[in-house]
Amino acid sequence: MHFAEALPLQSGASIRAYDLAYETYGTLNADKSNAVLICHALNASHHVAGVYLDEAGRVKDKSEGWWSTMIGPGKPVDTNQFFVIGVNNLGSCFGSTGPMQINPDSHEIYGADFPVVTVQDWVSAQARLLDALGIETLAAVMGGSLGGMQALAWTLQYPERVRHAVVVASAPNLTAENIAFNEVARRAIVTDPDFHGGHFYRHDVLPKRGLRIARMIGHITYLSDDVMNEKFGRQLQGGADIKFSTQEVEFEIESYLRYQGDKFAEYFDANTYLLITRALDYFDPASTSGGDLSRALTKASASFLLVSFTTDWRFAPARSREIVKALLDNQRDVSYAEIDAPHGHDAFLLDDPRYLGVVRSYFKSKVAV
């Protein structure tokens, strides 16, 4: 969807004209009351469910939407009932306007000149998409991690347009440790000689070294210590003997991390990484209420489902409980499930029957129109 009207940003800058890549699943009902907006986290996109077909009509390899366990016909968010919208955020690298595209002002690739966008800006852009689709009110807005922050922001920016908010494995803001991990990842990218101050496109190189390190750090924080020990432990790669090498892979966990880093560096944009981690850092709805989250959430009128996972140390259950408490302080309708799952932060993307069951029940009993 093209938007010709400039979008003013929280920073004071604006984006003159922009595109948003989006997908929809299911059918919008007559009174347009069954729309569910899905917000994505760091490295995901608008492709939340379903698969892509090639020209011969065959399912493309690895083309499954990133939340296919959650969304689809008969799934917890049932596309036989709901009209689901996936949208790629501004500044991302999967089709919406971002740093890899042409700046209409300079006629050059944005690169590091792409303006800093915030969760608030994303929500503003998403609201315009809904306007264009003729949807006034969302049955629900939903997301995990950074996506959950967007869902929460929706209830504050457009309280009258959201009936339900489903906030999974999220937090009311980042801790110092969360920011620290983001910063190390950013420094790895920015100090990669191939980064060229963010204008690497001009030099026909990619700061892959930095992206690899960033992704490896990320992956450590997505998994729990327990699941890492269970999956990899101290297992050596390819045999029982150690090689006594500082640079070769010795342990399975090293091989896994290097693989994840390599894969990521092939498809993800370095400037997008910086932008999205900064959006995470900046998100802090309580900051306008002197740090008082309860006061900040007074504006929200939606009903809420919050879900957290016991072994998530990136966004620990205690962070979700802060949101639950602030909502209860405002006598809001809030359901909360703390899922005993071993997988850490990643659990929000996995096929956990208790987790999916909770969301299914919520949509069936509360969101259903």
Next chain:
Amino acid sequence: MHFAEALPLQSGASIRAYDLAYETYGTLNADKSNAVLICHALNASHHVAGVYLDEAGRVKDKSEGWWSTMIGPGKPVDTNQFFVIGVNNLGSCFGSTGPMQINPDSHEIYGADFPVVTVQDWVSAQARLLDALGIETLAAVMGGSLGGMQALAWTLQYPERVRHAVVVASAPNLTAENIAFNEVARRAIVTDPDFHGGHFYRHDVLPKRGLRIARMIGHITYLSDDVMNEKFGRQLQGGADIKFSTQEVEFEIESYLRYQGDKFAEYFDANTYLLITRALDYFDPASTSGGDLSRALTKASASFLLVSFTTDWRFAPARSREIVKALLDNQRDVSYAEIDAPHGHDAFLLDDPRYLGVVRSYFKSKVAV
């Protein structure tokens, strides 16, 4: 101390001749029964206590030994009573033979050709130093973190030469997550274009970018989430307004980490970083007993003090308790203190009265000769 005889290493390689930098504090008694060996962790040295003086006899700035809270006249490890030895490990960069020095075989700087050394090798080298000093039996061997692993290894390699082992904030081996953090740090160094496969000395450059990232990652794991929130929280650097920048410092925690990274990259050797993190990865005394730590510790005959810190998530109390349990399984004499401290892994270097009190009591009542 120069050692002319080659040291055979666990890897099968050997070091032809080598020096060990060491310092001693206090006086060795007549029957040589009051020696305490201090083993260091990743970035420390033989300079465990006291200060250095300049030519005019003035105390040099920042010349305090890294464990000065613990060791000195009247301190928990009282140098009026004990003869304390600090030794810099092989492969380190503070005076002992390491990658920055000349390989006597090639007459070139070792660089990446320095052999991979293990905790076992360090202990062997330390034992030779004791031989040279005429010390048969240690009153105690003591260390924190990786230093604690060396203390534990001493009780297995030379059980008859150790009366007491003091193992602080340590673990019987690294978890997958611990290895993962080491590996990301190593990849940051190795993929720095200035690393040149470990032979950067020949190119007159230093892989500072990689060292900075490695140190930033390290620092995150040394601190607890709580102490980071308390010290830095979400505080912005220099004012209340955010700059909307992905590359400039916004938060205090970013400034702190960058400073730590910069400082470290000025003095620490990149090859040493790789070697020492690998020694950490490899340490696993239970591996020769099919993973059975209790069986592995049968060899140990020393008395033990183990100390852990509640908020240490790098080497959590549960890891110390594994050692305690394995020692108790062998009916060994073991004292264990779990200190309720907010500082995370770093607590073992800090001035915590309960922690220092426990060590003081142990040395007074148990180690004293």
